Amino acid sequence: MAEYILINENWIKDYTPLTKAVDPNLMKQSALTMQDMYIAPRLGDALLRECKTQAEAGTLSGYYATLVNDYLRKALTWYTTYDLLPRLYVRYDNGGPQIHISDETNQIEQVDLQREVADALEKAQFYTKRMVDWLCVNGSNMPEYTSNTAPDRSPTAAQVFSQSGMTFSQGKRNYG
DSSP: OOOOSSSSSHHHHSSOOOOOOOOHHHHHHHHHIIIIIIIHHHHHHHHHHHHHHHHTTTTOOHHHIIIIIIIIIIHHHHHHHHHHHHHHHHHEEEEEEEOOOOSSSOOOHHHHHHHHHHHHHHHHHHHHHHHHHHHHHHHGGGGGGGOOOTOOOOOOOOOOETTEEEEOOOOOOOOO
16 A cells, blocks of 8 residues: 655645656655654654544544644645755766756756755744644644554654754653
């Protein structure tokens, strides 16, 4: 069974600077990876699984709909963009990495690419913080948020962000 992704190509193209020319397969790969790397640790496996089940069935409602539509999708969209930007610059064709250059464009400078990647990460972190803050207040209304059992991952509210080579952490929040 294919893995369900909580955003799609249209969501990414509507809410980011990425255009219709971006390969949907690249978007799908990045979205799936970012959903597992950045969203699952914040929701925990049980809540993420419930959100995916409801979204796939078209039955998202209540707190689940608010979580997915108002918070999760925004964070996932920007994490996907963060992951995609370098992939659009470097392609893996003919067995190895190559810089992608079109006849009608100029190659972007590395510093400009790094600025765009950092901007996408900053937006992703902003929306992730909003999602975690919302979960801290409303998570008890979704039993899956606190019902993870091994080997499922339990959610973590710790915010760890890197900027300019330094790592900042807010620590674990008190859910009591």
